[in-house]
Amino acid sequence: xxxxxxxxxxxxxxxxxxxxxxxxxxxxxxxxxxxxxxxxxxxxxxxxxxxxxxxxxxxxxxxxxxxxxxxxxxxxxxxxxxxxxxxxxxxxxxxxxxxxxxxxxxxxxxxxxxxxxxxxxxxxxxxxxxxxxxxxxxxxxxxxxxxxxxxxxxxxxxxxxxxxxxxxxxxxxxxxxxxxxxxxxxxxxxxxxxxxxxxxxxxxxxxxxxxxxxxxxxxxxxxxxxxxxxxxxxxxxxxxxxxxxxxxxxxxxxxxxxxxxxxxxxxxxxxxxxxxxxxxxxxxxxxxxxxxxxxxxxxxxxxxxxxxxxxxxxxxxxxxxxxxxxxxxxxxxxxx
Amino acid sequence: xxxxxxxxxxxxxxxxxxxxxxxxxxxxxxxxxxxxxxxxxxxxxxxxxxxxxxxxxxxxxxxxxxxxxxxxxxxxxxxxxxxxxxxxxxxxxxxxxxxxxxxxxxxxxxxxxxxxxxxxxxxxxxxxxxxxxxxxxxxxxxxxxxxxxxxxxxxxxxxxxxxxxxxxxxxxxxxxxxxxxxxxxxxxxxxxxxxxxxxxxxxxxxxxxxxxxxxxxxxxxxxxxxxxxxxxxxxxxxxxxxxxxxxxxxxxxxxxxxxxxxxxxxxxxxxxxxx
Numbered sequence: 001x002x003x004x005x006x007x008x009x010x011x012x013x014x015x016x017x018x019x020x021x022x023x024x025x026x027x028x029x030x031x032x033x034x035x036x037x038x039x040x041x042x043x044x045x046x047x048x049x050x051x052x053x054x055x056x057x058x059x060x061x062x063x064x065x066x067x068x069x070x071x072x073x074x075x076x077x078x079x080x081x082x083x084x085x086x087x088x089x090x091x092x093x094x095x096x097x098x099x100x101x102x103x104x105x106x107x108x109x110x111x112x113x114x115x116x117x118x119x120x121x122x123x124x125x126x127x128x129x130x131x132x133x134x135x136x137x138x139x140x141x142x143x144x145x146x147x148x149x150x151x152x153x154x155x156x157x158x159x160x161x162x163x164x165x166x167x168x169x170x171x172x173x174x175x176x177x178x179x180x181x182x183x184x185x186x187x188x189x190x191x192x193x194x195x196x197x198x199x200x201x202x203x204x205x206x207x208x209x210x211x212x213x214x215x216x217x218x219x220x221x222x223x224x225x226x227x228x229x230x231x232x233x234x235x236x237x238x239x240x241x242x243x244x245x246x247x248x249x250x251x252x253x254x255x256x257x258x259x260x261x262x263x264x265x266x267x268x269x270x271x272x273x274x275x276x277x278x279x280x281x282x283x284x285x286x287x288x289x290x291x292x293x294x295x296x297x298x299x300x301x302x303x304x305x306x307x308x309x310x311x312x313x314x315x316x317x318x319x320x321x322x323x324x325x326x327x328x329x330x331x332x333x334x335x336x
Numbered sequence: 337x338x339x340x341x342x343x344x345x346x347x348x349x350x351x352x353x354x355x356x357x358x359x360x361x362x363x364x365x366x367x368x369x370x371x372x373x374x375x376x377x378x379x380x381x382x383x384x385x386x387x388x389x390x391x392x393x394x395x396x397x398x399x400x401x402x403x404x405x406x407x408x409x410x411x412x413x414x415x416x417x418x419x420x421x422x423x424x425x426x427x428x429x430x431x432x433x434x435x436x437x438x439x440x441x442x443x444x445x446x447x448x449x450x451x452x453x454x455x456x457x458x459x460x461x462x463x464x465x466x467x468x469x470x471x472x473x474x475x476x477x478x479x480x481x482x483x484x485x486x487x488x489x490x491x492x493x494x495x496x497x498x499x500x501x502x503x504x505x506x507x508x509x510x511x512x513x514x515x516x517x518x519x520x521x522x523x524x525x526x527x528x529x530x531x532x533x534x535x536x537x538x539x540x541x542x543x544x545x546x547x548x549x550x551x552x553x554x555x556x557x558x559x560x561x562x563x564x565x566x567x568x569x570x571x572x573x574x575x576x577x578x579x580x581x582x583x584x585x586x587x588x589x590x591x592x593x594x595x596x597x598x599x600x601x602x603x604x605x606x607x608x609x610x611x
Contacts, residue, residue, distance in 0.1 A: 083423045217430075218437055220422050224386055228417075229489070230410030230438040275424040278443060 006279040009272070013286035020290050021065060024297040025057040029304050032057075060190040063198060064296040064310075065289035067187065067255045068265075070202040070247035072288020075262030076269075076281055077209050077240045080216035082150050088262040089248040091153045092241055093130040095259075096160035098252035099183055101126025103164045106179045107171045119182070120194065124253035130156055131245040146223065146237070184309030185258035187296045198254040205247025206285055212239055213278035220275070260314040261288050261295075264322050271325055291318070337361055337524050338413075338493055343382055343392035345375075352378045353548045356392070358526075362492065365516060365525045367535035369559075370545030371569055376528040377418070377497050379545070383526065384415045384495045396493070410438035414491035418498050420482035422470050428481045429466040432457050435488030453488045459514045460484035461507060475502035483511060487518075494518060496527040500534060512538040532585045536560055537578065544568055556583050 026034035030052050040049050071089055078087040089095060105122035134156050138149035168176055215236045218226040223233045251258075265288045269280055292310070298317070299310040343356040353375040360366055368376045381387045383394060385401040394401045396412060404412075414435070422431055435456065436449040445453070457463040462480040470478060479502050486494065494515060500508040508531070515525050516538050529535040535542055536556035544552040544559050546568040552559045560583045565573045572588040 080424075085424075214437065214440075214443060217426075217434055220424055220426065221420065221434065225415075225417060225420065227386055227406055228384060228410065228415040229434060230405075230407035232406050270425055274430070275426045276430055 006274060006276065006283075009269075010279060010283055010286075013283055013290065017065070017286050017290050017293075020293050021061050024061045024064075024293050025053055027297060028052075028057065028300055055192070059192045059195040060187050060296070061293050063190040063195045063254060064187040064293045066195075066199050066202045067251040067258065068261055068288035068290070068292025068295075069206060069285040070251040070288070071258060071262040072265035072284040072291070073206050073209050073281055074244040074248045075288075076266035076277070076284040077212055077216065078244060078262075079266055080212075080219060080277055081237060081240050082146055083220065083222070084150070085267065086263070087150070088259075089244055090157065090259070090262075091150060092244055093134045093153050093156045093160070094127045094245060094248040095252055095257050096157035097127035097130025098123040098249065099257055100130065100160040100164055102182050102256070103167045103179055106182070107167050107175050116189070116191070116194070120189075120197075120253035124249050127249040127252055128245055130160060131241065131249070135241055146233075149237070149241070181309060182256040185256040185311035186299070186307070186309055187255050187292075188300070188307060189254065194254055198250045201250035202247040205243045205245070205250065208239060208243035209247065210281050210285070212236055212243070213276075213281045216277040216281075220277075256311070258292070258311045258314060260311070260318050261292055264318050265291055267322070268325065338383060338394070338396050338526075340383055340394045341392055343379070343389040343394070345378055345382060345387065345389050351548055353382070353389075355549060356382075357550075358383070358543065360493075360524045360526060362522045362524050363519050364541065365519050365539045366527070366541045366543060367539030368526065368528045368543045368545055369530070369532055369535050370551070374545035374568075375548040376545050380415075380495050380497050380526065380528055384413060385409050386415070407438055410489070412491065413493035413495060414486045414489035416483060416486045416494075416496045416499050418501060420478065425469045425471060427466065428462055428468050428470065428473070428477075428484070429453065429457070431470060431481045432460075432462070432466075432484040432488050435485040435490075438489065452490060453484075456484045456488035459487055461510060476504060476507060479503060480507065480511070487514070492523055494523055494525045494527075496525065498528055498530060500529065500531065508534060509537075532560055532565075533578070533583075536582045536584070537580070560585055 022037050023034045026032045026037055030048070032040070032049050032053065037053065040046050040053060044050050074089045075087070078089065078091060079085055081087070082091070101122040101124070102119055104126070105119050109118065109122070134149065134152045137152040137156070168179065171179065215226070215231045218229040218231045219233065219236065221229070226233055266280060266284045269283050269287055273279070273283065291314070295313045295317070296310050298313045299308045302308060337360060339359045341357050343353055344351070345353040356375070356379050358366070368379065370376055378387065382389050385394070385404070388402065396404065401409060432453050433445060436445050436453060440446070440449055454463070457466060460480045460483045462477065462484050465473065465477060470481060473481060479499070483499060496515065499511055499515070503511060512534060515527065519525055527539070539556065542553060542556050542559040543550055544564060551568050552564050560575055562573050562575060565571060565585065574586050574588060576584040576586055578584040
């Protein structure tokens, strides 16, 4: 792919995201014309409109954006690291760990001591612990193998979900319902403090991941060739696992398990623009942010006033589009 | 430049390489030949620093390669491995550009880097396919794309594992000629080759490997003799002369005589060779 093409697509995404953010902030049960938004914010005009924007909509769209960016960037990195187009953040145990923490909290603790912070804290702590466990197992079995970490991740994930299954059989209806909703993902928990914490941790994680772009290009040739090109595979592995744990861990804690974004966004960009990770990673961040802001917009507007789980939207709309793109690109490039 | 002394390498109980010593200086072209499983590729991977010998040492410019970081190594030597492939839809130009990774200043390539890549793609005869995705290339085209990457690395030591795999007879000659040219610019080349005649044409020193050991080494004329070929490959042959003067090995193998080949003493001269 030509360099110009990468630049053009990148600029398109970078300009599109803020526009979509403002647009999504305006739309919803309380409609605010998007072109009025800058004016309302600047003058703090329209009492109600300003409140809705400042306290409800903006924390929510910003949260959706950062969660989407985390998932897509992590997905792109893990696909590159494992040289497997099916890899997504679930594989290293982040999602399973987060869900386990959330289930344990909702069903056993649920104490009001920590207020609304209990659930995200439990999810984040448990996802970090699970990733660490996966990492330790992978290190013990084979220091250099990429496959072992993948398999350790799958094993630990299934154990986590088995425990969750056990917990759900013990739970009463109300707890079960709140856990099921949490698990399908939603950006509706957003408040400024939650959004800021997620923004901080995820941005840090994404920053770590973005630095891996050039090494991931070499890794696409395989571990051996990457070494021959001067890359230390183990270092890059650590860097990526850490970045994913931080960014996706924070995202899962704030918004539950949102699938699909991490898998699909990197593929869309590879198919339509190119595979150079130095461009792919930042573009995945922007693309993932855009996609999730739009999906969240759909989740809260399609069946107003009822809110749908955003994970359902991403899968329902994204799935068919993805299949179509795959079929088309397979004809053209024999890729995937 | 590169010096290996008494390398020993085993996988579990199986000794893959024993007492392997080699030394190469700038401007030389060494070819390693020998039957499948003789330890050629293992030797090459030990020389490249990817594997570590159980015993023995490899030094590059007087420094042990274990003390060099992957990045330092990559600025000095480049390795071409068998059946190279890349996941994801990278273009030929992007693959070749990967060779600049160890030299690049900053995140993106400079104009000078791009010029080197351009030259490497021209040398590898792949420039006309620069925007094609690797997934759409034939085996030989993919080999050349990855050779362009190795050449773009501008190594002072070039380690090639069967670089002529999948190449048609013209590109076999051209690619080895490009490597030969690099030796005139001060590069040292060590190549594992299966084709004895290609090895004889382009290398100035041959190492004949057999069962993890060096069976013979020296000039092509001294190594490629019917008796060495018989001991190592178990194959009868005659050695003729290529018009350029280098030896030309013609195997004498008649499929109908296959059963008698078990016994070295009684190999019949195949009838088909007469003309």
